[in-house]
Amino acid sequence: MSIQFFAFDTPNGRKISVALEEMGLPYDVHVVDITQNQQFDPAFLAISPNNKIPAIVDPDGPGGQPISVFESGAILLYLAEKTGQFMPADPAGRVAVHEWLMFQMGGFGPMPGQVHHFIALQDETERRYGLQRFMAETRRLYGVMDRRLAACTYFAGDSLSVADFAILGWAWRHPRHQVDLADFPHVQRWYQALMARPGVARGFAVALK
Ligand SMILES: N[C@@H](CCC(=O)N[C@@H](CS)C(=O)NCC(=O)O)C(=O)O
Numbered sequence: 652m653s654i655q656f657f658a659f660d661t662p663n664g665r666k667i668s669v670a671l672e673e674m675g676l677p678y679d680v681h682v683v684d685i686t687q688n689q690q691f692d693p694a695f696l697a698i699s700p701n702n703k704i705p706a707i708v709d710p711d712g713p714g715g716q717p718i719s720v721f722e723s724g725a726i727l728l729y730l731a732e733k734t735g736q737f738m739p740a741d742p743a744g745r746v747a748v749h750e751w752l753m754f755q756m757g758g759f760g761p762m763p764g765q766v767h768h769f770i771a772l773q774d775e776t777e778r779r780y781g782l783q784r785f786m787a788e789t790r791r792l793y794g795v796m797d798r799r800l801a802a803c804t805y806f807a808g809d810s811l812s813v814a815d816f817a818i819l820g821w822a823w824r825h826p827r828h829q830v831d832l833a834d835f836p837h838v839q840r841w842y843q844a845l846m847a848r849p850g851v852a853r854g855f856a857v858a859l860k
Pocket residue numbers: 661662663664685690702703704705721722723724756
């Protein structure tokens with residue numbers, strides 16, 4: 652039975668469309684238009700209590716019972732566990748996936764997200780303060796990623812993992828947070844390699860609005 656996938660065309664939504672395509676899982680898309688406040692519909696809140704996309708419902712969850720999952724990091728870990736894909740078998744590799752997934756969820760998402768917010772403000776004083784603070788932090792995070800990818804092919808080491816899908820969702824928006832990937836050559840190499848994958852291309856082509 653198909654996974655029911657609730658999302659909109661945003662970095663957090665794209666992480667999951669990319670993962671579902673790369674894993675070859677059957678799924679149905681339900682667009683939740685967050686510009687129309689559909690994330691507050693009671694039926695959606697029942698599966699995503701924090702009123703944010705993405706969320707999934709898997710009719711074939713643990714023990715064959717349906718399960719809903721919210722929070723994109725939790726969804727990626729759930730899908731990796733369900734399929735046995737994009738999660739290394741060795742314990743040290745799994746620790747690396749968890750590290751870089753948490754790095755994304757706690758930093759490389761919230762920080763560029765603030766750039767996206769402040770860049771749209773009209774008030775110049777508020778805009779300047781927010782951009783100064785959050786663009787600097789976003790660039791610092793790109794520096795952290797660049798150093799990691801100078802040493803490893805992928806974030807968790809030699810093999811592609813769900814941590815890469817999580818980070819890719821936000822790196823995809825680099826023009827919007829005004830980062831030139833040429834300034835971070837290892838991130839650029841990684842980004843181009845991932846975007847050239849057919850599964851990733853399909854994930855970004857899924858209609859989410
Ligand atoms: N930590 C959450 C963040 C999800 C999130 O911020 N989703 C945004 C779109 S990218 C959203 O649904 N916003 C609607 C709202 O805040 O009301 C995750 O990674 O799933």
